[in-house]
Amino acid sequence: MDPLLKVSNLRIVFAGSAIPAVDNLNFELFPSETLGIVGESGSGKSATALALLQLLPKGTHIQGHAFFYPDGNESQPIDLIALSQKDISRYRGKDISIIFQDPMASLNPSMQCGDQVDEVLRLHTELSASERKNRVIKLFEEVQLPQPEQIYRRYPFQLSGGQRQRVMIAMALASQPRILIADEPTTALDVTTQQEILALLRQLQLQYSLSIIFISHDLRLIERIANRVIVMQKGRLVEQGNIPEIFLHPQTEYTRHLLACRPSLNDRSKHGQTTVLSQSGPHYHKDPLLEIRNLEVDLTTSRMFAGKDKKRILQQINLKLWEGETLGIVGESGSGKTTLGRTLMQLIQSYTGEILYRGVAVSDLMARQRKQFYQTIQLIFQDPYASLNPRMSIGELIREPIVVHRLIATKSEQIKKVNELLEAVQIDPQWYHRYPHQLSGGQRQRIAIARSLALQPRILICDECVSALDTTIAAQILNLLNDLKARYRLSYLFISHDLGIVQNMANRVIVLKEGHIVEENFTDQLFDQPHHEYTRKLIEASL
Structure with missing residues (x-):
């Protein structure tokens, strides 16, 4: 051929x-x-x-x-x-057509999705306006977008990530490449x-x-x-x-x-695997480090020409995190994983229910005690390039929370602490004055981890912290997280859509679907004998 x-x-x-x-x-x-x-x-x-x-x-x-x-x-x-x-x-x-990784960056945010596909047909075909519109709607049907006529009139920000990628595929196929x-x-x-x-x-x-x-x-x-x-x-x-x-x-x-x-569900690699706590071990006989009771979160979003829309994102969430534990949180996009992490960080404050740290409700804490709680729990974001200030050197980025919270008095001691943290995340302290754009994605994520450790937290929320990295760099970051967990006696809330990684990192796993916890179990039991149909669906999709 x-x-x-x-x-x-x-x-x-x-x-x-x-x-x-x-x-x-x-x-x-x-x-x-x-x-x-x-x-x-x-x-x-x-x-x-x-x-x-x-x-x-x-x-x-x-x-x-x-x-x-x-x-x-x-x-x-x-x-x-x-x-x-x-x-x-x-x-x-x-x-020859191309589909890029990030459809949100590839699609024009000010154009309706249908018009963007229509533009390709206008450039490469001689179809009339009505023929082009019919062709676009047919393409949307072929890429299995729900309600194609409505999608035609929507803007990229009004669609989910999967729907935006389907629009990109429709655009790529418009001229039959x-x-x-x-x-x-x-x-x-x-x-x-x-x-x-x-x-x-x-x-x-x-x-x-x-x-x-x-x-x-x-x-x-x-x-x-x-x-x-x-x-x-x-x-x-x-x-x-x-x-x-x-x-x-x-x-x-x-x-x-x-x-x-990249660990798979069929091959539970030793690479990047944590030491799993015994189900009957002392950690689970103690009181939990963090507890959530009946948490519910409603978010209000503005709709174009239609006022505001209120949606319940999390419903009746109950969970516990023990000291030294890694709790995996999995689910599809829109299941509420990130909202849960942001609520625990108090970045979302319009919630009902209780968040308890060492048995004390956060809502009952005085201002000074609440500030100490904020130091106790830190978040590592998915995209370090977006979360790190590009105008600050990496050393100053790590030093900033130390200064804000007045943890160390003198500048020389602050810099000494920063250098210790850089070494802990395996970055050369001589890079103190470098800027985020001068580092690779994996190096930037190490800086984000060092910054989160600056306040000496007890809990780290890892929100898709390796999903933007290639497999070898992701494995290095996961190994680093395991080392830091043992060194600093940390507990992790590990949010991910990659079940292979969660299986290798977590002691227990919670499965979220549309804001509800549908299953919770120790890692081996959940993956070997899933009870809920949705959990089985996630596992089958990962095989």
């Missing part, structure tokens, strides 16, 4: 850099196949995809060829890399939505005879959808083969490393 796309000797060097982001890359994509491209952050996966469509920043030096054979005839290839901007625009979005590039399209989605998107892509591939390039840092995700896979490390192809070959007989240490880094 002749290839549809043939990349040869691709080399990419960004402006101001002497080191190639991609070096001597060669691969082929065949009709109706799914080719997985996997590797850590910085391996050149996304740079390769963007180079095919000439979407890399100006000043980037690209060498090599990307031959596209639209009619399957190798005698008349089109070199995508050699085309002018005017010529590449004929193929970009028409014959030959090749679809999916660049980390499910990374930010929960396990069930992730599974639905993968199933949708497989269905649409058959319907449209698509060839798909599926980019991910997660080899286990690639296993579910791809026919073949290429493994990239530092811009170079280190291994390629069919899925069974790569997964059963990986040839390189790097591929074996990628496979080991």
Whole structure:
């Protein structure tokens, strides 16, 4: 079979850099196949995809060829890399489309979703306005969006993450392309939505005879959808083969490393696993460190042209966290996981019910005692780049809470404490004066952890704290959290949609669905013998 796309000797060097982001890359994509491209952050996966469509920043030096054979005839290839901007625009979005990782950043927030898909049809087809609208609604039906006519008139912020990604898929398919590039399209989605998107892509591939390039840092995700896979490390192809070959007989240490880094439910790896507390151990005979009784949270949101809308996010939540324990909290997007964490932090104060710390209700605490409680419980956010002030050096970011809470009097002692925390999270103290943008994603998350430890908390809420990181960096952060837990005698509320990670991190697990706790059990028991149908659904989606 002749290839549809043939990349040869691709080399990419960004402006101001002497080191190639991609070096001597060669691969082929065949009709109706799914080719997985996997590797850590910085391996050149996304740079390769963007180079095919000439979407890399100006000043980037690209060498090599990307031959596209639209009619399957190798005698008349089109070199995508050699085309002018005017010529590449004929193929970009028409014959070759791309789905990005973050649809919220890709979609225009000021345009209705239907108009954004209509724009693609207007550029690449000669359909009339009414024909385009009918086509958009049909596309929304094909990507399984509920009530397509209503979705047409909605803005991106009015949709869930999974719905926004479906709009992006509809946009990519609007001009019936030959090749679809999916660049980390499910990374930010929960396990069930992730599974639905993968199933949708497989269905649409058959319907449209698509060839798909599926980019991910997660080899286990690639296993579910791809026919073949290429493994990239530092811009170079280190291994390629069919899925069974790569997964059963990986040839390189790097591929074996990628496979080991993300624990699955079928293979409970020792990598990153905590020491599970005994169910009859002393921790569970003591009073809980934190307790929630009958917690209910209502949030009010503004609706365009329709006043305000009140919605109950959490309902009758009862849970306990013991000292030294990691309590996993899982559920789909919109289940209330993050709202629970923010309520415990008192970032949401419009709630009913009781939050007790060491048996004392937080609402009964005096102002000084309440300030001490705020020091006791800290939150690690999902995106450290968004949560760290870009105008402050990393040292000052860690020192700030120490100064605000007056924990240490002199500046020299404060800096000494900051350096200790930097060493604790395995960051060189000499980086004190560096800024967040000068660090990698994993390094920024280490700074966020160090900042949360500055107040000497007893409880850390980890809200999807590794979901934005590639598998190897995530494994390093999880190992770090385990080390810090033992060193500082911490307890964790570990919020995640990745059940494989939760199984390896948590002592007990709570399952949230639409604001309700539907199941709670010790980790082994919950995963081995789930009682609730929803829990079984989550586990099946993760296998």
